[in-house]
Amino acid sequence: MQRNQNPRLACHDDIKPTFSWSNRLAALKHRLQGKPNVRPIGPYPSSIVDSQGCEFGYEMFYHVPYAYHLAKIGCLQRTVSCSGTKCFYFFSPDHREVYDRRQFVKHLDSIDQRPHESPDANRWEPPNFAAHYGNKIDLSFSKPLLLIFNKYNVEWDHPPINFLSTAFLDRVVQKTQDRFSLVYLRPTSHIVHDHMPVGNLNEKERLRDQGVILAEDLYEDYQHLSFNEFQLCLLSQSQHRIAVQGGAAYLNALFPGQMMLLHRYGGEQLHGNYIDFKRMGVTELTVHNNEFDMLDRLDQFNHSLRHVA
Structure with missing residues (x-):
């Protein structure tokens, strides 16, 4: 099956998002709120993708496709998740496993989503695990x-x-x-x-x-x-x-x-x-x-x- 391609993804290859002053102020705000891994870049919620040790299904549904899209446009800085998850982020330049248990998380901060919301198609692209x-x-x-x-x-x-x-x-x-x-x-x-x-x-x-x-x-x-x-x-x-x-x-x-x-x-x-x-x-x-x-x-x-x- 050929995966659905979003026509808007191509425009990001030409203009790579950069950190703006508003991004930097937002990152400082998140750091003061105890969310140091939320670092906005351009229109994206964060260049660091932190699963927060959320439930496994939500990580597969939200974090992995978001992180993969960021990696494809050269904007992924780091991924943070649970033990044994490196294989899901094979494309990550810096994967860190800091959580040893999963839990229900009401708001997924680094991707700015709540559980069961439909993912934003403009920043959501599942990796081809079958090929890899x-x-x-x-x-x-x-x-x-x-x-x-x-x-x-x-x-x-x-x-x-x-x-x-x-x-x-x-x-x-x-x-x-x-x-x-x-x-x-x-x-x-x-x-x-x-x-x-x-x-x-x-x-x-x-x-x-x-x-x-x-x-x-x-x-x-x-x-x-x-x-x-x-x-x-x-x-x-x-x-x-x-x-x-x-x-x-x-x-x-x-x-x-x-x-x-x-x-x-x-x-x-x-x-x-x-x-x-x-x-x-x-x-x-x-x-x-x-x-x-x-x-x-x-x-x-x-x-x-x-x-x-």
């Missing part, structure tokens, strides 16, 4: 790769809501494993450090016994990579994905291919964020509010995949 990481490792799967991203954690101070059940996972395996190599990813507290406790769905041994490859098992052969970089390599080699509402859905949307997404609850549908997903790189996205609809769609999903694989 597509040939980094040779996974050598015998069949097309189907990635299944799941989660099982506390959401909005409630028990897990957006997750794929064990019964649904069994049906997916039955319907697809003759045609696909299945890799299953459900992050644990050893991989993700978040403000929401992670539970145990007790599904992994069951899936392993059915021939599904667990991501953490596969990762053992690629310990020279961070787990995030390993995920980028996996996604770069997959055209077929099933995911759930949350951070991994935003990451998936940055890659071409087909994605089925379970969304039971969350602000993305209310605020129209899934419409923006189609600008991020994913070729085909279907959003489902329950697993029954996903199972009905799965047959069509598989049929259409015969022409893509």
Whole structure:
């Protein structure tokens, strides 16, 4: 899929933004307010992109495309984020990992956005992760790769809501494993450090016994990579994905291919964020509010995949 190009981006290549006196005064104001990483440059909110340790999905949706656009026009000074994020900012001249946990942030200062707002298209350009990481490792799967991203954690101070059940996972395996190599990813507290406790769905041994490859098992052969970089390599080699509402859905949307997404609850549908997903790189996205609809769609999903694989 060819990414959408904003015709206004070309004008920035001719006139590189510079720091004005108003920018310098604004930077001083932010510093006095305890926001030293907010340094406006020309019309841009900041030449330093600081995620503030925000939720993973928002960083993929807002910070990474904004930082990439700044890098392309030669105005990115620095990126600041959580541990294990260097791979997302491969284009950054100076990436610093200062946060060890993620949290909900009401206002994303260095990009001047609030969660669920539609990103400003004039300063938003997702990097082509698939091209950058597509040939980094040779996974050598015998069949097309189907990635299944799941989660099982506390959401909005409630028990897990957006997750794929064990019964649904069994049906997916039955319907697809003759045609696909299945890799299953459900992050644990050893991989993700978040403000929401992670539970145990007790599904992994069951899936392993059915021939599904667990991501953490596969990762053992690629310990020279961070787990995030390993995920980028996996996604770069997959055209077929099933995911759930949350951070991994935003990451998936940055890659071409087909994605089925379970969304039971969350602000993305209310605020129209899934419409923006189609600008991020994913070729085909279907959003489902329950697993029954996903199972009905799965047959069509598989049929259409015969022409893509």
